[in-house]
Amino acid sequence: MTLVERKSLFTIIIKLEDKTAEGVAKTATRHLSLIKHKIKTMTFDNGLEFAEHELISKNLETKIYFAYPYSPWERGINENTNGLIRGS
Secondary structure, X not given: OEXXXXXXXXXXXXXXXXXXXXXXXXXXXXXXXXXXXXXXXXEEOOOHHHOOHHHHHHXXXXXXXXXXXXXXXXXXXXXXXXXXXXXX
């Protein structure tokens, strides 16, 4: 999982134990709980791994938004960062 702050481009890369919705929610909450006071919003794509978004929102006390389907440009910074990480 990659999380990129929009203005500073600060990037957090987290290795997921599994790609289930529960696993993503637990991992995100565990790794981001120390900086939750700095997180105002998060934007996800519409993948099934974010089905537990309400749990993430509640635990991190933040608002969750979703990009429109088939609109990767709405998450452009994240998509670009993923490409750089993969080396493609």
